Amino acid sequence: MSLLLTGISELTTNDPARGDGHADPGDALLGVIRDAALVVSTDGVVEWVGPVAEAPDADTRRDLGGRAVIPGFVDSHTHLVFAGDRSAEFAARMTGTPYDGGGIAVSVAATRAASDDELRALVAARVAEMRAQGTTTVEIKSGYGLTLDDELRSLRIAREVTSHTTFLGAHVVPREYAPDRAAYVDLVTGPMLDAVTADGPTTLAESIDVFCEPHSAHAFDGDEARTILEAGRAAGLSLRVHGNQLGPGPGVRLACELGARSVDHCTFLDEADVEALAAARGTTVATLLPGVEFSTRSPYPDARALIDAGVDVALASDCNPGTCYSSSIPFAIALAVREMGMTPAEALHAATAVSARSLGLDRRIAPGQPAELAVIDAPSHLHLAYRAGVPIVRALDL
């Protein structure tokens, strides 16, 4: 059975070769087709893409009423497995209390205390909330367990809703290990990693990640991060890094050196960092998380300079209870345009094609691809940033 979707004012295919040849550079990047149509199979595969005037027949048809269709957002950086409420910490930060990563312990305690079913319900609600805002693919990290059993439990619960799971035992050094950090690194790289990969290297986690941040007493320095990432790589996991969030540091260069799929935050970069990222193009993506800068009142990274230097730039939410409890990719896009010098087209591309690449995915709309689509209550993707804060985009249910 096949479904013909018509009434598409503008279709972003993420395939420049497929666009309708419009001169606008943003439209060229996005491979935009105006007055488009799509045929999808009812089991969710794209069968045909093109101008509506050339559309083939299908078993059924649905008119989208002049709306724009885009690839569903790929949120490649989230921490959805947590319990507890840290809104008061946010309010305190907005009146001057700085963020140093210490609040993570609050979420760790609440997450450890929650039952499996409680965590499962919280994760399901957050994934549904994201889907209602246009996100069709989500990466989920562990990292609020920080014991072997609690990290495994977090990954299992995450794995029930996505194959893009990331082992973040090295989120922070838990309080009980503060006097002996080396012992915690040994735990992460030894028993925890063994357990995560026991049933095959990527059965439970696709990647390993580390919060590399010399500016936080709770996070990991460059040497510790290297040890953790190398152990993960040896165990068959792909690599992700939280780098250069709170100040300059070794995270970005380490990620590039080790061939990580993504280094995330990139808030404080020097010239050598930008050069390393540009040289790593095609391998390591710089994933910017502007919701974090918004919610911690930090300076924004200069995405314009990164793109102009040839860096692959992705956007994600970093949805988490401490530094950014926003699950909204449209909000991240609006911030990217307002605050980081990205064009609306670059921001959409970053939140779909480039973030997908950081998860090893191809997020073009083309025959044979999964029909992971989102629809905007507006004639153009420009409205994602133009209508900041307004919920106008949702995943398209077939």
Added chain:
Amino acid sequence: MSLLLTGISELTTNDPARGDGHADPGDALLGVIRDAALVVSTDGVVEWVGPVAEAPDADTRRDLGGRAVIPGFVDSHTHLVFAGDRSAEFAARMTGTPYDGGGIAVSVAATRAASDDELRALVAARVAEMRAQGTTTVEIKSGYGLTLDDELRSLRIAREVTSHTTFLGAHVVPREYAPDRAAYVDLVTGPMLDAVTADGPTTLAESIDVFCEPHSAHAFDGDEARTILEAGRAAGLSLRVHGNQLGPGPGVRLACELGARSVDHCTFLDEADVEALAAARGTTVATLLPGVEFSTRSPYPDARALIDAGVDVALASDCNPGTCYSSSIPFAIALAVREMGMTPAEALHAATAVSARSLGLDRRIAPGQPAELAVIDAPSHLHLAYRAGVPIVRALDL
């Protein structure tokens, strides 16, 4: 018939005398009651407010599942009667084209060309979008007609959905009057104002407004604005002013001098402006519109300094096709907290109690008041800013 609402984790009454005595200064400002209940009549009047432990019986009951309830947002500054699409102008501005008010002419042309039914459908969709984001009261300005017939038509269509209508014939000088600005001021203060007030001073418009902005060739200088406001006042309308948006100017002081209910934007203020606003406390509200600063990449006004100086500060959306096509009050609240130094409680108070006062309304939740309520998918109003960009608040349908 009466309805008992329970399962309210936190109720913002906007009545400090009604709060449960919590020490938090924000909670005191908002008159917060934890574990609250409400009884409302099915024709929409609050009958009882208090702790759930003391709640009386009612004919029916509904459990809100541990959510926070707040007064519905009062959006006291919007321009909802328009047709056309200016998303490309937004995208151009984000890459460097400055805003000078000239784009208003694009909306004027499209609005004049639209049928009554087209405009009616657009307004209805925008009001519904706002209600889905927690706004229960909306002010709507004319100002994209700029002929006698088109201004009257805009006000009539606005009046079908709200009693808080504002005559903004003095939005800009329309192109056809550019060679003779005085003739347009004569039209606004003469035939247009006569027609607006023909069936009684406030039958069609509650207020008159003017875009007082010497920095725009399209808007009105201080003398022109005074002429227009004095004519409106003489005709029985209350006064509102767009002031000090694009640079320093006479708008704020003029509004205070004339006893306007509100002066809106207040982006560029000097000491004398702040002193005038503080002296006008209780009469003239400073309505801040941070979505405009976001969408025009302007500096934000310093709300903290205004509040500390004793100024009444309100928040509104300015939903309009040019400088801010966001209808989201939660977004304005998040910006107020991130960018303007307001506490979450001050921002919520500004978007409900103070914005209501600028429309001559009392927006407390108390017996005898209209049950204009919104419910948050979270246990506390703090989540409005904490969860920036996420649609978690909606008007409560009784």
